[in-house]
Amino acid sequence: MTTLTGYAVSHWGDDPWARGSWSLIGRDGTPDDRSALGAPIGTRLRLAGEATHPARAGMTHGAYEQGVAAAVWAAGLGHARVGVVGAGIAGLAAARALSARGVDVQVWEARDRPGGRTTGAEIGGTGFDLGANWLQQYDENVLARLAEKLSLRTVPTDFHDPLVLTGAVPGFAPDAIEAELRARLQAAPVGSSIADVLDEWLRDPGPWDPRAIRRFVDAEIVMDSGAPLSWLSARYGFEPGVGEGDRWIVGGYRLLVDHLAEGVDVRLGHPVSRILTDAGGVTLLGETGSLRADAVIVTVPVGVLAADGIEFDPPLPATHRTALSHLGMGRVEKVILRFGTRFWPSHPAGYFRVHGPADTCISEWLDATPADGRPTLVGLFAGDWLDDLWAGPDATIAARAAAVITRAVATPA
Ligand SMILES: Cc1cc2nc3c(=O)[nH]c(=O)nc-3n(C[C@H](O)[C@H](O)[C@H](O)COP(=O)(O)OP(=O)(O)OC[C@H]3O[C@@H](n4cnc5c(N)ncnc54)[C@H](O)[C@@H]3O)c2cc1C
Numbered sequence: 001m002t003t004l005t006g007y008a009v010s011h012w013g014d015d016p017w018a019r020g021s022w023s024l025i026g027r028d029g030t031p032d033d034r035s036a037l038g039a040p041i042g043t044r045l046r047l048a049g050e051a052t053h054p055a056r057a058g059m060t061h062g063a064y065e066q067g068v069a070a071a072v073w074a075a076g077l078g079h080a081r082v083g084v085v086g087a088g089i090a091g092l093a094a095a096r097a098l099s100a101r102g103v104d105v106q107v108w109e110a111r112d113r114p115g116g117r118t119t120g121a122e123i124g125g126t127g128f129d130l131g132a133n134w135l136q137q138y139d140e141n142v143l144a145r146l147a148e149k150l151s152l153r154t155v156p157t158d159f160h161d162p163l164v165l166t167g168a169v170p171g172f173a174p175d176a177i178e179a180e181l182r183a184r185l186q187a188a189p190v191g192s193s194i195a196d197v198l199d200e201w202l203r204d205p206g207p208w209d210p211r212a213i214r215r216f217v218d219a220e221i222v223m224d225s226g227a228p229l230s231w232l233s234a235r236y237g238f239e240p241g242v243g244e245g246d247r248w249i250v251g252g253y254r255l256l257v258d259h260l261a262e263g264v265d266v267r268l269g270h271p272v273s274r275i276l277t278d279a280g281g282v283t284l285l286g287e288t289g290s291l292r293a294d295a296v297i298v299t300v301p302v303g304v305l306a307a308d309g310i311e312f313d314p315p316l317p318a319t320h321r322t323a324l325s326h327l328g329m330g331r332v333e334k335v336i337l338r339f340g341t342r343f344w345p346s347h348p349a350g351y352f353r354v355h356g357p358a359d360t361c362i363s364e365w366l367d368a369t370p371a372d373g374r375p376t377l378v379g380l381f382a383g384d385w386l387d388d389l390w391a392g393p394d395a396t397i398a399a400r401a402a403a404v405i406t407r408a409v410a411t412p413a
Pocket residue numbers: 010012016017018020021022048049050051057058059060061063085086087088089090091108109110111114115116117118130131132133134135136270271272273299300301304309310332333334
């Protein structure tokens with residue numbers, strides 16, 4: 001096998017400060033749950049973060065916009081001192097927007113670094129991403145504008161035209177399958193799952209090739225959610241975002257995060273375990289002490305909220321708890337692999353897809369070689385095989401991942 005000269009592996013599934021990759025709408029939910037979760041709780045407390053964006057959830061620019069919206073709300077109420085929980089994109093955006101409005105702000109972050117679900121690793125001196133990778137919906141992405149302002153180099157990925165290395169279905173017509181699937185999903189009653197709709201379609205596929213339907217669902221829904229199809233909402237579980245001019249940042253999201261964190265009072269290693277709201281203000285409590293503020297903006301992922309990672313006193317209102325119960329987190333893991341020699345083909349999309357060994361087992365691969373000219377792939381993994389693949393030490397996981405792509409390139413089908 002081609003020699004692996006460097007690697008890094010993500011662990012979003014068992015990360016206590018993430019508890020998954022990004023938020024999704026479950027079978028009982030609607031986008032209104034996202035708005036309900038982000039609605040102010042009185043005049044002193046508000047949840048922000050990607051999950052609260054009704055239209056741009058699961059993405060960094062959605063997180064940014066929600067952070068700013070919460071900051072505008074808090075500053076508009078005249079609060080002079082605001083606490084922010086979480087120094088991901090939403091928390092940093094909130095803190096900057098508050099500071100710009102003359103508000104005194106302190107951010108409490110559980111990890112020893114800012115950035116949250118944007119993080120990466122340096123391989124051979126170049127930064128690559130293990131969390132968010134692309135600036136999605138590029139034309140209307142506020143972070144894309146920031147990347148341009150900072151003169152960061154970005155590289156486009158054409159998600160509509162990846163090279164399918166294994167599991168290609170002859171005559172595969174994704175646009176036609178997507179149109180039919182979306183029509184079926186929209187017609188499904190609230191409360192039904194994507195699996196319900198898919199199973200019914202596959203029982204009576206008519207002129208459609210069942211293998212092509214499965215391939216489409218694996219590539220567009222399993223890969224883009226990392227959640228069980230039986231949990232995902234039929235109507236709302238297939239959210240937009242990917243394939244709208246996406247570009248990845250050479251050097252990684254860290255370059256944006258470093259800029260956003262500059263000058264912000266972020267207290268790293270400060271996990272918040274309790275938030276106490278009373279008539280006079282809000283107190284954040286954690287193992288490192290306490291912070292008293294006029295108002296608090298909480299940007300932790302829904303996985304953390306659902307696992308009661310923070311105790312709210314008084315408890316979150318029923319509307320927020322109901323909304324939370326309708327949302328969840330999927331699991332997509334990533335691996336960065338650097339090889340001694342390049343063994344994969346060039347393809348204009350800069351992106352490869354590998355189906356199998358079974359349905360719902362999928363990996364996709366970004367050719368990250370343009371970052372510094374050395375042979376590097378970033379693999380994204382989702383589906384039923386993750387529990388087996390992501391077991392043991394990182395070196396073992398990286399070797400397994402390398403075997404998947406090496407085999408796929410050697411024996412395309
Ligand atoms: C593998 C992967 C790939 C992705 N790909 C993309 C992509 O290509 N493009 C894209 O736009 N988005 C992508 N995303 C999603 C994107 O990373 C997130 O939507 C976005 O970063 C969320 O920002 P946030 O500020 O809402 O939350 P987070 O980044 O999760 O920030 C919340 C912060 O709160 C902290 N925290 C948690 N609990 C506590 C506590 N108790 N006390 C104090 N702090 C706490 C966390 O440590 C974290 O720093 C990807 C995510 C993953 C995991």
